[in-house]
Amino acid sequence: MVNFITIRNKIINTFIVFNSLTDARKYAYLNFKNKKRFKNNKMDYMSYGIKLIVFSTVFIFKSTIKYLSIYISSLMKGYKPIIFNSMEMVVTEKCNLLCPGCISLIPLYKDRENKDIDDLSNYLSTFLDVVDYISIIKIMGGEPFLNRNLSSFLEKFCSEERYSEKFNKLVFITNGTVIPDKATLNVMGLFKDKIEVRVSNYGKKSSKIIDSLIENDVVYVIGKDSNSHWVDIGDLKRKNRDELTLNKMFSECEAKKNCNTLLDGKLYLCPFAAHGTKLGFFPDDGNFVDLSSNRNYKNLRESFYKIRSLKYIGTCDYCDIPLSKPYVEESHN
Template sequence: MSLFQGSINKFIELVKNDNKKIICYGVGKMLDNFIYKSSLLESIECLIDSDINKIGKKIKILDKEFCINDINILENYDSKNFLILITSGYYNEIIEKIYKSFSDKSFIVAVYPIINITYDNSEEFFKNRVLDECINEYRSLLKINGLDFIEIEKKIDEKSKYIIGDSDYRPLVIPRIMIMPTTKCNFTCIGCSSLLPLFDNPQDVDINQIIKDFDIFFSAIDECIRITIGGEPFLYKDLDKILEYLISQDKVLGILMITNSTIVPKNNVIELLKYNKIYIEISDYGHLEKMSKLVSLFEKENIKFEVLTQQYWTDMGNTQKRNRSLEELRFSYLNCEQSRLIKGFHDGYFYTCARSARLKSLGIYDAKEDSFKFSDYSVSEIRKKIQEMYYEKDIAISCDYCDLGTLPNKIIDAGIQKKENMKKSEYTIVKRSEYEKLKINSKLKE
């Protein structure tokens, strides 16, 4: 057995050039991600999993059906013609199991979590971590705005060409940043990614500082596909001023706000939420009465939103230092969604991720390697530092205080309160069109 060394692109080349077939070990989300990124569904011959509850069952991936097998099926395959791809966070245990059971076979084994964060050159790094993420964000905006498939693909092609640039100039386009105007929240969620329950004296960032930071940021970049307003945004007293600024800013294409569904915004904010740039995600944590009022209000005012139900979070763990090696920190950073999408600024500083900013605000670490202060640099220097953070940075010290990028992940229920101070309903909201589908499916089963 030998471990494959290289990127996902090199793995795809190996499969296609040598006409290899793939045996996938692991049938969870990572398998779906691999198929989406590689388009190698037709090359997959067999699926294996260690979960006895899955073995023997059939699953359908797009239009291809597979039966899930146990590891012993490897006896039937010639290692000259087949590659093993591990699509599981438990890859170390799986590698050891394959080595012990099939040491006599010379399988090439690739690990999807590793080949997915391995880059052969700076252009591949740019494509995977900037271009692809920008296009994903842009596609999401176009779908929200109701464009049809042909229109979306045309605009995607135009946007891709713009982001790539030419030999003389590549514009600095950012997929997404998060701003964090407040540490206030009316919830005390277990596993809060923003660490808000840890703030004994939560504070708002002064609106003048936020606008100043925006001015600097937008003077240094060419475009930001989407901005997320983090925390519980409807608790920030000057939210209307932030929205007014962003709505008028041509360099930002979309504004995403996430709310816990229990705060009804002020009338002046409601008027601004009607603008085409803005989209609201309402987290359903089971507080049906309050959420129903917010949903009803948004429907009445024609505000674009969706309700996120049955949510789960990846547990980021506590804020204690893990003492990870540089190799472990690099893996955690490159494997973490926040390192690509949740960079942003807070109170005059630009950070590699939202957790980094919160950790510094709590005095847990100094964040010197993971942030820079706007006022210490010229606009051209800030542009270069932002570009380096997106196009070159491959490690962060904040990952030593977080488990989000480590594998295997620990999954927890979303929105569970440390202090249950609200009545939680056992029911949830189902969109009427989805409810009709559920009724039809229920009748078909009878």
């Protein structure tokens, strides 16, 4: 019998490069929006619209050339390229808000730590050496600006061509309540083409960071109101779902496409699996790529192909995320 889910997954995997393009276009738009194109704080819709179309078209054209050239040169060398939409790199588990329902399970940690910069640097350089291209590397927590040692790390990856040519942007995801340290602000302002800040929108408290970003000429965007799209992470208990249900859930899951999570050197398919496994809520199903101990190029590429061909992971049986409707109650006071 024809398995439609497998066929659909194959098509999605084959066209991952076009997923990356969608992401690139979104960020092109956000970038544009924040380059002070508004007169007297009033939006000039006509010129804004035209510039947006021109800017997005040029951006997509350039990205298409980039992706196609990577694709074609890899195929000519006889291997399938490894291209990522995005990845979330956890630089700290510390957080000053501890919102109930956090998809990264941060409030459930007993001990929260800032990650060591040399370790982060080793994991990311190994990752970039092995993959062919990644559109967005999200700098993630907890609250990422609570790690006060990130400036040299950012500088290294934005200034060394060997690394910077492998990614489009480093994007901080922040709750907006922590003003970054001066050195980090400087570097973010210096590498405007490579670094952006995305401020999650938790109402007024998230605006605390804005003045410091403007003063340092940092490119930033404000996300849509989180109450409109947060999902219910469920009760973390095992559900004993059958294989067909797990396949379907996984194929519909956005997190595994856009939120692969690098935690303590291990790259998981989603933050739920990464943090939940570390915290002991789910058994270790081995479905991650270990960048902390394995530096062998060939083995690592094989591991990437392997996790990207999975039909589901063990954690999906504990997860309600793809099934949950966005809920609108206040989740992060």
